[in-house]
Amino acid sequence: MTSLFRLSYAPLFFAGFVGVACCMTHWLNAPLWTLIPLLGLAIGVSFAAEHYCPFEADWNRARGDSQRDTLHALINESLNGLSLMALPWLAVVLPTLDVWPHHWPVLLQLLLAIGWADLGITLMHRASHRYALLWRLHAVHHSPKRLYGFNGLMKHPLHQSLEALAGLGPLLLIGLPVSIASLLAFAIGIQLLLQHSNVDIRVGVLNRLFAWAPVHRYHHIKYGRAGDVNFALFFSFWDHLFGTAFKHPDARVQPDDLGIGSQPDYPDAYLDQLLHPFRTRNKTLKDPQLPPHLVHHRMATRVDGPDQDPAAR
Incomplete structure (x- = not known):
């Protein structure tokens, strides 16, 4: 039963919740705000799954970070909601090509998006791992020393805005509708x-397609440029295309491998994390x-290769 759960959890979690969201908003005409409680339900299911079948049991134990992570999630998701509310106004102000395929089925539109x-x-x-100014903002996301689902929502609001600008x-500009x-x-x-996720996900060859927790x-390892792998959000093939993919069965991330190795004292409090990127002197170590247990040809290449940019660390 546990083996089946490890294999099916990630595909069912993604397809199930995204499928329900599409059904609610496009076929049942539910208002878009109903996606908020649906995301809350997904967070609850994520927590339950992590306790049922953890990758590392130690990562399920709070380290005084629960309130901080909750603030990150609430504020960042609230900003996302406000941004979506502003889209109709932006559609009026910004010139668009209006070439979006509105006639496509909703699932195909979503897949394109x-x-x-x-x-x-x-x-x-x-870019956020290569350029120092961007890294200062992105480092907030890399500061946790345990990985669980909520970490994905832990970002500096300014960096989240930059990612949204790059992605959306x-x-x-080509007419993406508010619903999509x-x-x-x-x-x-x-x-x-x-x-x-801290779920012990084991999906085999699907790791080459989907950028889920196993890759x-x-x-998120703390060993400098060795962690400059697996950048993609949804699809792992981007990393295979860019030469930044890494997945090796003999390299298993351990509980103490996470964080920012050059800044072991990175601030933990929410407001301190928001202000830290703008401080003129951030103490860094080697x-x-x-x-x-992580040494492998690919990792060694990232550490010792000629394309390093020390300013990013």
């Missing part, structure tokens, strides 16, 4: 829960050495 947004967000994510900006934008925002929330955990 996801694919386009995924590329933009992935490129912004890569081009879509808005709302479903896209919901799908991103569901994907972030899966990407940072994304390597991205990145800790990659431990033997």
Whole structure:
């Protein structure tokens, strides 16, 4: 039973919640605000699944971070909601090409939006690990020392806005409707829960297609540039295309592998995390050495390769 759960959880979680969202808003004509309690239900299911079948039981134990993570989620999702409410006004103000395929079935429209947004967000994510100013904002997301679904919603609001601009900006210019934008925002929330999930997900070859927790955990290791892998939000093939994919059966992320190795004292409080990127002097140390259980040719290339940008750390 547990093996079946490990195999089916991620596909059913994503397809189930996104499918219900599409059904509610487009076939039952439910108001878009009903996606909010549906996301709340998804968070609850995520927590329950993590306790039923954890990847690391220790990551299920709060470390004084529950209130902070809740604030991140509430504020960031509220900002998402306000942004969606502003879309009709933006459609009037901004010139658009109005070439969006409104006549397509809703699922195909959503898939098109996801694919386009995924590329933009992935490129912004890569840039955030290369350029120091962007990294300062993005570092908030990398500061936790445990991974569970809620971490996906833990971002600096300014960095979240930059990702939204990179992912949704081009879509808005070609006439993305508010209803599809709302479903896209919901799908991103569901994907972030899966990407940072503490469920022991085991989906085999699907790791080459979907950027769920089994591949994304390597991205959160604390060993400097070794974690500059698996940037994609939805689809792993972007990382295979860009040469930044990593997944090896002998390299298992351990409980103490997470965080920012060069900033072990990164602030934990919510307001401190919002202000930290703007402080002129952020004390940094040398990145800790990659431990033997993660050493592999691909990881070693990321650590020692010639394309490093030390300013990003």
